[in-house]
Amino acid sequence: MSTTGHVGRDWAAFIDLLDAAGPGVWSIATRLDGWDVAGLARHAHWGMTLEAEALELAAANMAAARAASSADAAGTPAVDHHDPDQRARGIQHDGPVETLVPALRAARDRLLAALAAAPTDPGAVAPMPYGDLPMALALHIFVMEAAMHRSDLAHALGDDDRLHPGTHAAAAGVLQTLWGTLAAAALTAPPAGTGFELRGEAVVVAAEYTRDGWAEPTRAPAVVIGGDDDAVLLAAYGRLPLTSPRLRLQGDRELALRLKEFLPGP
Numbered sequence: 496m497s498t499t500g501h502v503g504r505d506w507a508a509f510i511d512l513l514d515a516a517g518p519g520v521w522s523i524a525t526r527l528d529g530w531d532v533a534g535l536a537r538h539a540h541w542g543m544t545l546e547a548e549a550l551e552l553a554a555a556n557m558a559a560a561r562a563a564s565s566a567d568a569a570g571t572p573a574v575d576h577h578d579p580d581q582r583a584r585g586i587q588h589d590g591p592v593e594t595l596v597p598a599l600r601a602a603r604d605r606l607l608a609a610l611a612a613a614p615t616d617p618g619a620v621a622p623m624p625y626g627d628l629p630m631a632l633a634l635h636i637f638v639m640e641a642a643m644h645r646s647d648l649a650h651a652l653g654d655d656d657r658l659h660p661g662t663h664a665a666a667a668g669v670l671q672t673l674w675g676t677l678a679a680a681a682l683t684a685p686p687a688g689t690g691f692e693l694r695g696e697a698v699v700v701a702a703e704y705t706r707d708g709w710a711e712p713t714r715a716p717a718v719v720i721g722g723d724d725d726a727v728l729l730a731a732y733g734r735l736p737l738t739s740p741r742l743r744l745q746g747d748r749e750l751a752l753r754l755k756e757f758l759p760g761p
Contacts, residue, residue, distance in 0.1 A: 498610060502610060502638055503607050503610075505662070506539070507603065510596060510599045513536060513648060532652070536648075537588050539599060539602075539644050544606075545583050546621075546633075550606075550609035553613065554609075554613060582624050583621070586602075614630065642658045642662035645659070656729075667693075670728075670731055678758050678759075681757050684757055685717075688717075689704050690713075690714060691703075691704075691717075691720070692716040692720070693727045694719055695726075697724055698727065717746050718744070722742045731754070
C-alpha cells in the first residue's frame with residue numbers, strides 16, 4: 496500500500512471511530528499524559544493540516560525552482576516566489592467539539608490531495624516548523640503519526656489498538672532515523688557504551704550511547720526489548736508499558752525499564 500493509502504486508511508479509521516462513538520467520549524482520558532479524546536482529536540486536526548500545508552509548500556517550492564531553472568537556461572529573468580523562511584504551521588481547531596468530526600474529514604481530504612500532488616523530485620523537502628525534512632522521511636513520519644494516533648484513539652475507546660499492517664516499517668524507520676533527535680530532550684543518559692536493541696518479528700531498531708551521543712551500535716547490545724512488531728513499537732513510542740507481558744526484556748532489565756527516560760517522546 497502507498498503512503499497515501501496508509502495515511503488515508505488510518506485517518507479514516509480514526510474519524511469513523513470517533514464519529515461512531517457519539518458525543519459522550521470527549522472527556523475520556525487517553526494513554527497520552529494530559530490528553531483526553533477531545534485533545535487528541537484537536538491535535539489530529541492540527542497535525543493533518545500541518546502535513547498538508549508542508550506538502551503544498553514543498554510542491555510550490557519545487558515548481559518555483561523548476562521555473563527558475565528553465566528561465567535561466569533560456570537566458571530570461573525568472574520571478575521566484577519561493578520564500579525559504581516559509582514554514583508549515585497547521586490550523587488549530589478551537590471550535591466546539593461538535594464540529595470536530597466534519598473538520599477532521601475536511602483536513603483528511605486536504606491531506607490526501609496534498610499527498611497526491613507531493614513532489615517526487617530528488618532533493619524535495621517538507622518545510623516543517625522545526626526545519627526542512629527530506630521528503631522520504633516526512634512521508635514516513637506522516638504514516639507513523641496516522642497509525643499511532645489511530646491506535647491511541649482505539650485504546651481510549653476500548654477498540655483494537657494494534658497498528659495496521661504495513662505501518663510497522665515506517666514507524667521503525669522514523670525511530671531509527673530520529674533516535675538521536677528524540678534523545679536530545681532526555682534529562683539523563685545510560686552509561687557510555689550501552690547499546691539498546693528493539694527487536695520485533697520483522698523490525699529492528701538499534702542504537703548505542705557513546706561519549707559523543709547516540710550512534711550506530713559497535714558491540715552486542717546491553718538491552719534487548721523483544722516481542723511482536725506491534726508491542727515493540729508501541730513500547731518504544733511510549734504507548735505500552737515496558738513491564739507488559741507482551742515484551743521480552745533481555746540483558747540489563749533495569750536499563751530496559753528506563754528506555755523512555757533515555758528516549759522521550761514523541
